[in-house]
Amino acid sequence: MExxxxxxxxxxxEMAQLPGIGKRTALRLVLHLLRQPKEQALLLSEALKTVREEINFCKSCHNISDKTLCEICDNPMRNKSLICIVEDIRDVMAIESTGSFKGLYHVLGGKISPMDGIGPQDLNITTLIDKVKDGTVTELIFAMSPTMEGDTTNFYIYRQIQDYNIKTSTIARGIAAGNELEYADEITLGRSIIDRIPFEASLKS
Amino acid sequence: MExxxxxxxxxxxEMAQLPGIGKRTALRLVLHLLRQPKEQALLLSEALKTVREEINFCKSCHNISDKTLCEICDNPMRNKSLICIVEDIRDVMAIESTGSFKGLYHVLGGKISPMDGIGPQDLNITTLIDKVKDGTVTELIFAMSPTMEGDTTNFYIYRQIQDYNIKTSTIARGIAAGNELEYADEITLGRSIIDRIPFEASLKS
Structure with missing residues (x-):
């Protein structure tokens, strides 16, 4: 491109460095900014600068937060003995939007992926083990995406904490609401039969 | 989204204000920036600020340029009597990359589109008419996209300059290289037969 x-x-x-943004798209976006009032482009530039320079992470759960403790960890109404392990802040936002979880989160900041050179030491695992060791946690929920890397990460953490007397669970895997059964993969469909729940329980949500 | x-x-x-970028994509892009070294995010922020604040347009053809006259208008080897009318800088880049045009461009900065509230007064049309009036131009090539708005814009400009004694042409419309004939729309296929060229001429490129 000339x-x-x-x-x-x-x-x-610079724009084309962002994931999923090629040179052509980047050019389209920059030309759009050039057609906007100057303030609009400067607002974007300023917001990106500020978020990168001043971003903080909750010292307890590693979620992105403007304060030392995020609003969830700081909320006295949340159950501090129940911790949901997630990959990143997007998962926190997704679970929060369901309104069905009242415990705390622990954001790992990624998943173990040897192909991408990400090992356990690159994730927030030590602080999680510490929470288990000091006895405040009674149940851990593994809520990583059901992929090879997610499963590996779950299992790595499980091995670290299995000697402590706490409950562990993973989010249910099964057929998503609205999906056609015939298009489900065999593993999911198989698990959904093994992990079947009482019909009365399914009427609750 | 909370x-x-x-x-x-x-x-x-701010990121989600960009065209084609929804809130989820914007979140993904910003989280990516947060994972990058601080300098990377600041480079992007700075580049966006600088391009918006210091951008210049060529005073002759309205192309984006760092100098008063763009490199194309300033090039003594280009044919100044032949002007190709295009919508925006992307079209200039596309035509330049073919290497088959040696004249100058005139960038309108958009196309007449009543639905989007864009009239002739919003485009760089007056300066084009001036070039025709002062006699330096002998041929105008209309190179707008072959859409309703492109055709309208072409026709509007044509009406303004038809009394001046200059040649006008539009880029050829026909079957694109590599396309299957059976999938071409009727209008394009019809025109490609009416506007057929001598077989010997087709061997040249």
């Missing part, structure tokens, strides 16, 4: 302006080229190249 | 951080929320909301 650019008529170095400034434009620089902005497009 | 955010645990106001800074994060602000960055995501």
């Amino acid at each position: 650019f008529s302006s170095k400034l434009l080229e620089k902005a497009v190249n | 955010f645990s951080s106001k800074l994060l929320e602000k960055a995501v909301n």
Whole structure:
């Protein structure tokens, strides 16, 4: 791609570093910004700078937070003995939006993935084990995505804490609401039969 | 979407103002920036700020340029009597990459589109008419996309300059290289037969 302006080229190249944004899309986005009032573009530039420079992570659960403790960890109404282990903040937001979880979270910040060079030491696992050791936790819920990396991460953590006397569980795997049975993969369908629940229980939600 | 951080929320909301970027994608992009080294995020922020604040447009063809005259208008080897009318800088880049045009461009900065509230006065049409009036131009090539708005824009400009003694042409419309004939729409296929060219001419490129 030949650019008529170095400034434009620089902005497009930086934008194209973002995941899923190719050079053409980057050019489209930058040209859009150029057509907007100057304040609009500066607001975006400023917001990106501020979020990167001033971002904080909750010292307890590692969720993104503006304060030392995030609102969830700081909420006296939440059950502090129940911890849900998730990959990143998006999972926290997704689970929070269901309104059905009243415990705390622990954000690992990724999953064990040797292919991407991510090992246990790159994740927030030590602080989780510490919470288990000091006895405040009675149940851990593994809520990683049901992928190879998610399962590996779950199992690694499970091995670390299995000698402590706490309950562990994983989120239920089965057929998603609204999905056609015939299109489900065999593993999911098989598990959904093994892990079947009493019909009366299914009427509750 | 509930955010645990106001800074994060602000960055995501600004990012989601970009065309084709929804809230979820914006969140993914901002979280990606947070995982990058601080310099990376600041480079993007700075590049967006600089491009918006310091961008210049060529005073002759309205293309984006770091100087008063863009490199194309400033190039003594280009044919100044032949002007190709395009919608925006992306079209200039696309045509330049073919290497088959040696004239100058005139960037309108959009197309006439009553639905979007864009009229002729919002485009760089006056400066184009001036170029025709002062006699330096001998041929205008209409190179807008072959859409309703593109055709309207072409026709509007054509009406303004038809009394001046200059040649006008539009880019050829026909079957794209590599496309199957059976999938072409009737209008394009019909035109490609009416506008057929001597077989010998087709061997040239």
